[in-house]
Amino acid sequence: MPAPVAVGAYVHIPFCVSRCDYCAFATWTDRHELRSAYVDACIGHVRAVQHGEGLLADSLDPWPDATTAATVYLGGGTPSQLEIGDLQRLLAAIDRVPGAEVTIEANPEDVTPRWAAAAAAAGATRISLGVQSLDETVLRGLGRAHDPAAVVSAAAAIGVAGISSYSVDLIFGGCGETDKSWLATLEGVLDLEPSPSHVSAYALTVERGTPLWRDPARYPDDDVQAARYDVADRVLSAHGLEWYELSNWALPGHESRHNQNYWAQGDYLAIGAAAHGHRSGHRSWNLRTPERYIAAVASGTSPVAASETLTEAERRTEALELSLRTRRGVPAASLPVRSDPALDGLVEPIGQGRVALTLPGRRLANEVACRIDQPEMSKIT
Numbered sequence: 426m427p428a429p430v431a432v433g434a435y436v437h438i439p440f441c442v443s444r445c446d447y448c449a450f451a452t453w454t455d456r457h458e459l460r461s462a463y464v465d466a467c468i469g470h471v472r473a474v475q476h477g478e479g480l481l482a483d484s485l486d487p488w489p490d491a492t493t494a495a496t497v498y499l500g501g502g503t504p505s506q507l508e509i510g511d512l513q514r515l516l517a518a519i520d521r522v523p524g525a526e527v528t529i530e531a532n533p534e535d536v537t538p539r540w541a542a543a544a545a546a547a548g549a550t551r552i553s554l555g556v557q558s559l560d561e562t563v564l565r566g567l568g569r570a571h572d573p574a575a576v577v578s579a580a581a582a583i584g585v586a587g588i589s590s591y592s593v594d595l596i597f598g599g600c601g602e603t604d605k606s607w608l609a610t611l612e613g614v615l616d617l618e619p620s621p622s623h624v625s626a627y628a629l630t631v632e633r634g635t636p637l638w639r640d641p642a643r644y645p646d647d648d649v650q651a652a653r654y655d656v657a658d659r660v661l662s663a664h665g666l667e668w669y670e671l672s673n674w675a676l677p678g679h680e681s682r683h684n685q686n687y688w689a690q691g692d693y694l695a696i697g698a699a700a701h702g703h704r705s706g707h708r709s710w711n712l713r714t715p716e717r718y719i720a721a722v723a724s725g726t727s728p729v730a731a732s733e734t735l736t737e738a739e740r741r742t743e744a745l746e747l748s749l750r751t752r753r754g755v756p757a758a759s760l761p762v763r764s765d766p767a768l769d770g771l772v773e774p775i776g777q778g779r780v781a782l783t784l785p786g787r788r789l790a791n792e793v794a795c796r797i798d799q800p801e802m803s804k805i806t
């Protein structure tokens with residue numbers, strides 16, 4: 426019998442206490458009563474996909490072999506809103522390789538010592554904490570439910586539980602944020618006890634249909650955000666957290682293996698409502714609402730809503746665009762480095778015939794990606 430194929434596994438948990446002003450994710454604030462049935466559905470789905478078990482397995486586009494998860498990522502929504510028992514049985518149902526990375530996204534106000542200990546016992550090796558800011562005014566402006574004190578308690582609980590890797594998510598460019606308060610947030614995060622081994626910092630974006638979108642007075646300013654990005658890079662790298670993707674910095678060895686698999690076009694399972702999966706250029710996504718997802722799995726019907734298959738050319742383009750966003754960069758031949766003056770100062774050689782974005786280049790990554798050389802690209806294996 427062939428060994429199971431090791432893949433990533435993304436599990437979407439679409440429940441939140443309240444909706445943040447900028448959020449357009451597939452999540453609901455009024456359906457907590459579905460949580461247990463939803464976890465049942467996720468367990469049925471993962472067993473069908475990983476092992477071909479149950480009625481549902483017959484209705485799915487099968488993976489070629491049994492799979493086992495090299496990385497598991499519980500994202501959302503707010504996975505820390507699950508009952509602890511549901512969290513434990515969900516993770517127990519996902520077959521994983523020894524030493525698998527298991528990340529759980531959590532909101533600071535949920536991370537009590539009891540929750541962190543239970544998460545560790547369930548196999549979590551990594552917590553991704555939705556901090557966003559340590560400035561009370563900015564948090565209120567983003568519509569976040571927690572206060573800065575909750576972040577301090579959450580970090581301590583993670584440390585006591587012995588979870589050795591944790592990440593802090595930050596957002597810059599929110600209403601009421603100043604140069605001073607952004608610097609204070611970065612320094613405050615690095616002063617947490619224990620301090621995070623990983624930080625993700627994203628520019629606030631305005632998503633259509635959100636409360637933020639309806640209030641142009643609160644739209645972020647591009648120049649301000651560019652300056653805030655530079656400050657983040659300077660402060661984080663001075664503390665030993667190196668950039669490895671546009672919005673991600675980590676201590677060596679604490680990079681997110683799950684996300685690195687995405688950026689390398691690896692394969693990953695999609696479990697849960699609205700989750701997206703990928704296998705060898707074939708992408709699929711699940712039914713969007715928890716009710717429809719639960720009903721599909723319960724009736725033995727595939728919860729996959731739709732899929733698409735990329736052409737080889739599309740895969741090559743995507744591979745280069747994803748890799749350009751990382752410190753691995755791209756083959757120098759895929760960019761007109763010598764002939765296009767617009768690229769001056771935006772990319773630099775990193776050895777072995779590759780180039781990567783400089784700090785100014787990271788701020789203009791989309792413009793650089795537009796210059797990826799299509800004819801040259803087809804010659805790159």
Ligand code: SF4
Pocket residue numbers: 440441443444445448449450452501502503532555
């Ligand atoms: S906690 Fe996250 S998923 Fe939930 S509403 Fe806020 S940004 Fe969206």
